Amino acid sequence: MxxxxxxxxxxxxxxxxxxxxxxxxxxxxxxxxxxxxxxxAEDLQKASGEEGATPITACAARKRHCVAGTLRTVTLRPRGGAPALEAELSDGTDVINLVWLGRRKIAGIDPGRRLRAEGLVSVQDGRKVMFNPRYELRGGS
Known part of the structure; x- marks a missing residue:
């Protein structure tokens, strides 16, 4: 057989x-x-990569970068006696603070909103910060 x-x-x-x-x-x-x-975090990384953005964790200080992610917090904090709107942007790899000097409110800048921002990255107190970045609102909140 x-x-x-x-x-x-x-x-x-x-x-x-x-x-x-x-x-x-x-x-x-x-x-x-x-x-x-x-x-x-995995979903944020995937979405940010699709937008052609640099992962926040890879952003070097004193270099221009384009980042994308979701706003976690938005707060009004005075800086040097002038108003400043601060937003914490997360892309799943790290967090960067976006600061608009002289602004109290910007339409569409709300927690949970997807955003793409471009500007010069600096480091203050160990945190990455982008002052007065150019931004594009993405998708609904």
Whole structure:
């Protein structure tokens, strides 16, 4: 009697389930094991990358960069006696403070809003800061 040996599967070439099913299962299990914060950070990184922005963690001081992410907080803080609107932008890799000097309010600059900003990055008290950046509002809040 002839023995039939199980050979490689035509879909994968290695005798296991198709590659798409393995990748989908792996992705599902990773998402199930991740915390909400990790999933949000991953989504932010993906969205920022699609916008052609530099990851905030890679931004060097005293260089111009374009960053994109979601505004976490927006506060009014006086600087040197003048009003200054400060917003904390997160892209999942790091956080940068955006500061508009002389402004009390800017329409559309609200927590949860997606934003793309461009300007000179500086570091103050160990935090990355961009003063009076050019910005584009993205998607709804």
């Amino acid at each position: 002839d023995e039939v040996q199980a050979g490689p599967s035509p879909e994968t070439g290695d005798g296991s389930e198709p590659e798409q099913e393995r990748g989908g299962l792996r992705r599902f299990l990773r998402r199930m094991a991740s915390s909400k914060a990790e999933l949000e």
